[in-house]
């Protein structure tokens with residue numbers, strides 16, 4: 079047996095082309111057919127493998143897990159094997175920039191890098207996952223924004239990895255928000271976080287009149303502990319609060335602090351804003367983020383608009399009274415929620431608002447009382463004014479200025495606001511004498527003129 083015997087080719091092309099019939103075209107055609115058949119076979123085999131051996135999850139931008147997954151994907155991963163390092167390098171990133179104004183002026187920007195559009199491979203535990211982030215050509219009908227999806231694909235055998243991915247991504251998101259309060263506002267038809275999550279505002283930093291804070295906080299905590307009570311009685315699990323009083327009395331600040339205390343986010347809608355219509359509000363309520371306080375600021379504008387409409391047939395792009403009622407206890411209201419309404423003009427509100435489930439608790443948050451002035455002093459200067467002597471001088475000065483009158487109809491009478499006192503103290507950070515001597519400035523010029 080010769081060792082160098084050539085292996086017999088499977089298809090002897092020379093012989094084929096020698097053959098006149100084959101060379102005449104018939105052969106070529108049939109070879110083409112065979113190749114085409116093989117190709118189709120290969121495609122359908124790949125299809126079969128894909129269907130049988132791979133699993134994928136599609137996450138739409140509308141889903142709450144979408145931002146978590148993107149954040150999880152942008153986590154740095156230590157890859158040890160050479161192959162994993164080559165394969166999983168993400169070369170295309172996209173950036174989301176959020177800017178926020180810090181208390182003392184300059185803007186802070188933070189950049190959040192995440193996988194860009196297209197396909198990437200990542201390695202997680204022992205599985206390779208193909209990530210495909212895409213913008214769909216078809217726009218969402220109601221916002222005009224392109225629909226976006228992220229698709230994760232892995233081997234069928236590794237399908238259980240997805241559970242871990244989602245659990246980890248969610249934990250990561252929660253951890254990022256720990257100690258923070260997320261405030262959502264409305265953009266187009268979506269709730270969008272307003273800047274970065276803010277550090278929780280301590281309840282102690284909001285100074286309301288004696289007992290007011292405790293009343294609301296206790297009520298909200300009691301409500302949150304009573305879910306089963308509502309379920310057993312078939313009552314929608316909702317509670318509404320109305321805070322009313324002049325601007326700068328701490329209504330919005332208190333709601334934010336309360337959200338922090340309860341570990342809730344805040345979803346804020348300004349009802350005086352043009353473009354927030356009944357339909358839009360109803361739609362937004364169907365997708366309120368979980369554990370969120372719904373905050374409807376400037377509730378009186380729903381009534382002002384009604385009057386305008388009656389007067390001149392105007393029906394502009396703002397929320398109407400019935401839109402507001404629907405948001406509170408209509409079909410769009412949802413089964414579970416806490417809502418806060420605020421207004422500077424209680425006299426404009428319709429009494430129909432004050433019903434169980436709509437507004438259960440109405441609380442006046444007024445201008446600064448003597449009690450609040452003293453508390454705020456202690457918060458600002460407590461460490462330097464140890465014996466409280468300066469505080470007494472300050473209060474005496476406020477009395478001389480006749481800032482606080484006798485209570486009328488159970489409401490304390492005051493001529494200044496907590497925001498004004500805060501302003502005075504901020505201006506005189508290290509100067510108690512300065513704060514006392516400038517106390518006259520607490521009287522708003524407008525009120526002085528009215529006297």
Ligand SMILES: Nc1ncnc2c1ncn2[C@@H]1O[C@H](COP(=O)(O)OP(=O)(O)O)[C@@H](O)[C@H]1O
Nearest residue numbers: 283284285286325326327328329330331496497
């Ligand atoms: N009662 C208060 N306690 C602490 N800070 C207050 C209080 N009232 C007003 N402020 C401060 O004044 C500013 C405006 O308050 P804000 O909560 O927006 O008032 P409102 O919503 O009642 O108009 C904020 O910076 C807030 O910190």
Ligand SMILES: [Mg+2]
Nearest residue numbers: 329330331420
């Ligand atoms: Mg406010």
